[in-house]
Amino acid sequence: MNRFLDLADFSREQVLDLLALAQSLQDHPQPHALVGKILGLVFFNPSLRTLASFQVGMSRLGGDSFVITPGQGTWQLETRLNAVMNGAAAEHVREGIPVLASYCDALGVRAFADGKNLQNDLNETLFGMIDRLCDKPLINMESAMNHPCQALADWRTMDELRIPKRAKFVLSWVYHPKMLPLAVPSATLHMAAMRGMEVVVARPEGFALPPEIMAKARLAAAASGGSVSETSDRVSALAGANVLYAKEWGSPQHYGDAEADGRLRADLVDWCVNERWFAGALPDAKLMHCLPVRRNVAVADEVLDGPRAVVKREAFNRLAVQMAVLHRMLS
Amino acid sequence: MNRFLDLADFSREQVLDLLALAQSLQDHPQPHALVGKILGLVFFNPSLRTLASFQVGMSRLGGDSFVITPGQGTWQLETRLNAVMNGAAAEHVREGIPVLASYCDALGVRAFADGKNLQNDLNETLFGMIDRLCDKPLINMESAMNHPCQALADWRTMDELRIPKRAKFVLSWVYHPKMLPLAVPSATLHMAAMRGMEVVVARPEGFALPPEIMAKARLAAAASGGSVSETSDRVSALAGANVLYAKEWGSPQHYGDAEADGRLRADLVDWCVNERWFAGALPDAKLMHCLPVRRNVAVADEVLDGPRAVVKREAFNRLAVQMAVLHRMLS
Amino acid sequence: MNRFLDLADFSREQVLDLLALAQSLQDHPQPHALVGKILGLVFFNPSLRTLASFQVGMSRLGGDSFVITPGQGTWQLETRLNAVMNGAAAEHVREGIPVLASYCDALGVRAFADGKNLQNDLNETLFGMIDRLCDKPLINMESAMNHPCQALADWRTMDELRIPKRAKFVLSWVYHPKMLPLAVPSATLHMAAMRGMEVVVARPEGFALPPEIMAKARLAAAASGGSVSETSDRVSALAGANVLYAKEWGSPQHYGDAEADGRLRADLVDWCVNERWFAGALPDAKLMHCLPVRRNVAVADEVLDGPRAVVKREAFNRLAVQMAVLHRMLS
Numbered sequence: 001m002n003r004f005l006d007l008a009d010f011s012r013e014q015v016l017d018l019l020a021l022a023q024s025l026q027d028h029p030q031p032h033a034l035v036g037k038i039l040g041l042v043f044f045n046p047s048l049r050t051l052a053s054f055q056v057g058m059s060r061l062g063g064d065s066f067v068i069t070p071g072q073g074t075w076q077l078e079t080r081l082n083a084v085m086n087g088a089a090a091e092h093v094r095e096g097i098p099v100l101a102s103y104c105d106a107l108g109v110r111a112f113a114d115g116k117n118l119q120n121d122l123n124e125t126l127f128g129m130i131d132r133l134c135d136k137p138l139i140n141m142e143s144a145m146n147h148p149c150q151a152l153a154d155w156r157t158m159d160e161l162r163i164p165k166r167a168k169f170v171l172s173w174v175y176h177p178k179m180l181p182l183a184v185p186s187a188t189l190h191m192a193a194m195r196g197m198e199v200v201v202a203r204p205e206g207f208a209l210p211p212e213i214m215a216k217a218r219l220a221a222a223a224s225g226g227s228v229s230e231t232s233d234r235v236s237a238l239a240g241a242n243v244l245y246a247k248e249w250g251s252p253q254h255y256g257d258a259e260a261d262g263r264l265r266a267d268l269v270d271w272c273v274n275e276r277w278f279a280g281a282l283p284d285a286k287l288m289h290c291l292p293v294r295r296n297v298a299v300a301d302e303v304l305d306g307p308r309a310v311v312k313r314e315a316f317n318r319l320a321v322q323m324a325v326l327h328r329m330l331s
Numbered sequence: 332m333n334r335f336l337d338l339a340d341f342s343r344e345q346v347l348d349l350l351a352l353a354q355s356l357q358d359h360p361q362p363h364a365l366v367g368k369i370l371g372l373v374f375f376n377p378s379l380r381t382l383a384s385f386q387v388g389m390s391r392l393g394g395d396s397f398v399i400t401p402g403q404g405t406w407q408l409e410t411r412l413n414a415v416m417n418g419a420a421a422e423h424v425r426e427g428i429p430v431l432a433s434y435c436d437a438l439g440v441r442a443f444a445d446g447k448n449l450q451n452d453l454n455e456t457l458f459g460m461i462d463r464l465c466d467k468p469l470i471n472m473e474s475a476m477n478h479p480c481q482a483l484a485d486w487r488t489m490d491e492l493r494i495p496k497r498a499k500f501v502l503s504w505v506y507h508p509k510m511l512p513l514a515v516p517s518a519t520l521h522m523a524a525m526r527g528m529e530v531v532v533a534r535p536e537g538f539a540l541p542p543e544i545m546a547k548a549r550l551a552a553a554a555s556g557g558s559v560s561e562t563s564d565r566v567s568a569l570a571g572a573n574v575l576y577a578k579e580w581g582s583p584q585h586y587g588d589a590e591a592d593g594r595l596r597a598d599l600v601d602w603c604v605n606e607r608w609f610a611g612a613l614p615d616a617k618l619m620h621c622l623p624v625r626r627n628v629a630v631a632d633e634v635l636d637g638p639r640a641v642v643k644r645e646a647f648n649r650l651a652v653q654m655a656v657l658h659r660m661l662s
Numbered sequence: 663m664n665r666f667l668d669l670a671d672f673s674r675e676q677v678l679d680l681l682a683l684a685q686s687l688q689d690h691p692q693p694h695a696l697v698g699k700i701l702g703l704v705f706f707n708p709s710l711r712t713l714a715s716f717q718v719g720m721s722r723l724g725g726d727s728f729v730i731t732p733g734q735g736t737w738q739l740e741t742r743l744n745a746v747m748n749g750a751a752a753e754h755v756r757e758g759i760p761v762l763a764s765y766c767d768a769l770g771v772r773a774f775a776d777g778k779n780l781q782n783d784l785n786e787t788l789f790g791m792i793d794r795l796c797d798k799p800l801i802n803m804e805s806a807m808n809h810p811c812q813a814l815a816d817w818r819t820m821d822e823l824r825i826p827k828r829a830k831f832v833l834s835w836v837y838h839p840k841m842l843p844l845a846v847p848s849a850t851l852h853m854a855a856m857r858g859m860e861v862v863v864a865r866p867e868g869f870a871l872p873p874e875i876m877a878k879a880r881l882a883a884a885a886s887g888g889s890v891s892e893t894s895d896r897v898s899a900l901a902g903a904n905v906l907y908a909k910e911w912g913s914p915q916h917y918g919d920a921e922a923d924g925r926l927r928a929d930l931v932d933w934c935v936n937e938r939w940f941a942g943a944l945p946d947a948k949l950m951h952c953l954p955v956r957r958n959v960a961v962a963d964e965v966l967d968g969p970r971a972v973v974k975r976e977a978f979n980r981l982a983v984q985m986a987v988l989h990r991m992l993s
Contacts, residue, residue: 035693038722046405046421047404048405048406048427051399051405052397056435066713066718068713069404073709074710085959092957094957094966095955099977100710100714102981103981292421293426295414301413312426362698377735377736379736382728383730383761383766403735622757624753624757626746626754627744628747635756635757643757647764
């Protein structure tokens with residue numbers, strides 16, 4: 001495996017195979033599998049789980065890693081092609097990425113959406129450039145529209161919880177003071193569809209995911225036998241649900257326009273998950289979230305501290321599945 | 332050992348045992364003792380010695396580590412219970428700590444005093460929460476009122492220097508432009524009392540340590556055969572002293588009130604240790620300080636650059652004793 | 663080897679020997695050479711190549727490393743002797759450096775020029791202090807006037823490209839919005855002279871390198887059979903050139919005076935390397951640069967993206983030669 005950029009690049013069988021490898025590495029640790037291998041980690045954006053779990057994953061497999069955080073101890077990196085670089089950035093990714101790749105055996109890169117032009121971000125303009133610049137194996141640690149490590153960890157979490165393939169999976173928009181990127185909702189939606197689930201996207205008016213994202217998920221559902229629908233009625237969405245996956249995102253209609261997005265979300269503070277949301281769901285319905293989560297803003301304490309919340313297991317599974325990806329890529 | 336949070340949690344014999352292990356690991360290195368073990372290091376506050384020595388300690392024992400610095404490359408972490416998280420912090424320690432603990436074999440956490448409410452900080456409200464959230468071995472890398480790694484390193488330093496158990500140990504307040512936390516003075520006072528020393532706290536009026544801290548030290552002194560007293564007369568305090576331990580701290584009377592504290596300390600710039608301070612002390616009296624130290628503000632160059640200063644040995648001993656703690660915890 | 667501070671501290675034979683070791687370590691990896699060794703890395707200034715390549719170098723040789731970035735997660739470090747430390751810096755290098763050295767087997771330090779007093783920086787006042795404070799092997803990761811790791815990597819790059827010892831090497835000033843330090847131009851100039859090349863420094867009026875720097879290079883040229891000259895006519899400089907080494911630096915005439923330097927460089931924006939610069943050079947003349955490089959400000963895209971540019975190979979060779987230095991120092 002030379003690239004881990006998008007679950008959609010893999011067949012369902014290949015994904016199941018990776019999940020089996022994750023389980024196998026948990027049952028039968030391979031502390032020498034990646035001896036002598038070095039992973040470079042480049043974070044254009046903040047991280048907690050990703051930063052810790054990739055370093056730990058390499059360690060647990062006998063390898064090593066280093067961390068580069070442009071703008072913090074490292075030069076700010078320019079990403080615009082043909083830029084006349086007389087601003088804050090001292091170096092261009094066209095030099096930075098190949099140089100870092102030359103030092104290591106694989107590179108992980110986190111580069112969030114630019115958040116200005118929806119089409120550019122849907123096209124993964126930045127991550128596509130990084131992809132072309134990297135002649136070593138490359139892992140997407142969250143790009144403009146994708147977060148395959150999170151998606152794979154969530155898939156594993158549902159398998160562990162024995163949530164049926166055909167179960168009802170509700171991806172619901174939840175409130176956040178700022179417009180967050182579309183990466184996790186897009187990746188989650190596609191993952192659940194690819195897993196074969198009955199997927200419902202619940203979101204207020206104005207927060208429908210871009211048609212390209214919905215179409216990609218529908219394609220995955222068609223292949224897996226699942227389904228994808230969307231609604232602004234969260235009560236109907238949650239009726240009979242096995243899983244509520246809460247996620248914050250900005251209005252695609254007002255992409256790059258924080259003010260317009262802010263006006264739209266101002267009235268939506270009640271999109272904070274509490275126990276009442278689960279009234280019509282299955283009794284043991286689960287609450288999933290990729291973290292970080294703003295307590296009592298996106299999800300209430302009563303849910304996060306109760307038995308429904310499986311968010312810490314999702315986070316732990318980041319380590320488990322990433323070890324499988326690293327093993328497949330580097331061993 | 333599952334927790335290393337406070338020297339007071341251990342008997343004198345257990346402390347001596349740890350110190351013996353530190354010596355043994357120095358004499359007979361065990362470079363494979365912690366192979367496969369990973370230490371997570373979480374720094375809510377700046378560090379130099381702690382940051383370097385814990386990473387080195389794991390390396391020297393064959394293990395590995397990773398560093399998380401909330402707010403620098405990592406989300407800012409909320410610590411208030413029941414907070415409505417619509418501010419700067421994107422994640423709560425209630426998620427962050429258990430998730431990080433799930434990736435590693437032990438966690439070290441530095442979380443300074445909040446500095447607003449003395450009773451909360453005396454109760455270790457924040458570190459207590461972290462303690463309850465962490466289901467792996469946990470090391471206190473400095474909390475609101477404690478710094479057991481520093482205390483243990485200082486104990487070892489005095490043993491190395493053959494400073495008698497019953498020697499006179501003066502913990503003296505020294506000047507600093509800001510109100511610093513009570514963690515090191517509290518831990519140092521308790522350590523010297525537990526070691527069995529004749530401990531005198533010298534501090535200007537208004538800077539007496541909280542009664543709870545003094546009482547804890549007196550309890551330790553009663554058990555060890557030492558003594559604890561305090562005075563604002565630093566000349567009498569230093570008469571016959573073997574050790575002057577210089578430390579800066581804020582006025583407990585004006586806890587959380589930087590302005591009132593500032594007025595109180597404005598006239599105290601002469602509490603900067605110079606050679607004259609040692610006029611009545613034993614000829615070879617030592618100057619100890621946990622570092623970082625502001626030269627010519629807290630301690631004069633002439634003392635830090637002279638033979639009395641053992642501050643670099645104290646710092647080196649951080650590594651020595653922490654390796655013993657890690658070995659006891661993880662091997 | 664206990665110090666790697668300046669190529670001038672080594673004979674030509676010793677440098678060739680290090681380069682041979684770099685090649686040997688590439689042909690015959692020694693993944694266990696530095697098992698149990700720890701390198702401390704202290705960055706007073708930003709870095710990308712240095713930060714990544716030293717960590718990777720230690721890993722590839724079986725050793726380990728840690729990173730300290732004063733002011734970012736670590737206390738700001740005071741560097742002025744006899745300072746009354748009532749400002750932002752909480753700790754002095756007089757404590758910080760010996761303490762960090764005590765934890766590890768070798769220390770690498772990056773400490774750029776202060777940029778205020780030319781004579782102080784020419785004297786390496788700060789790095790000299792660090793040198794005296796460090797009782798472990800020490801590597802200069804860029805000081806006020808030197809960058810021996812870069813110089814060695816550039817030498818190796820020219821060897822790999824089979825650029826003759828006697829070839830014409832043009833070090834040319836190029837535009838940058840700010841006054842950058844003299845470390846790389848000084849080290850590069852000396853390296854090319856020591857390699858035995860026909861070295862020409864091309865720079866606008868007002869940007870002549872200090873006489874001390876020129877004299878040091880001329881001394882090296884005299885010993886190696888090379889030559890050193892300078893001119894403000896870049897066309898004549900580049901006539902018949904094998905190598906154009908582009909580098910930004912501040913006016914030594916206006917050292918520490920950003921305003922005067924700014925007036926001088928305001929008219930020099932055409933000192934941005936493009937293909938026309940190579941009109942009179944050898945057909946396969948190479949473009950070298952230490953990186954980071956500001957595209958379309960210092961060097962145009964057309965050159966950096968074309969076959970002349972060997973900047974990424976130079977950066978890769980940082981790893982190769984540093985592994986030789988580490989091996990020589992620690993194995």
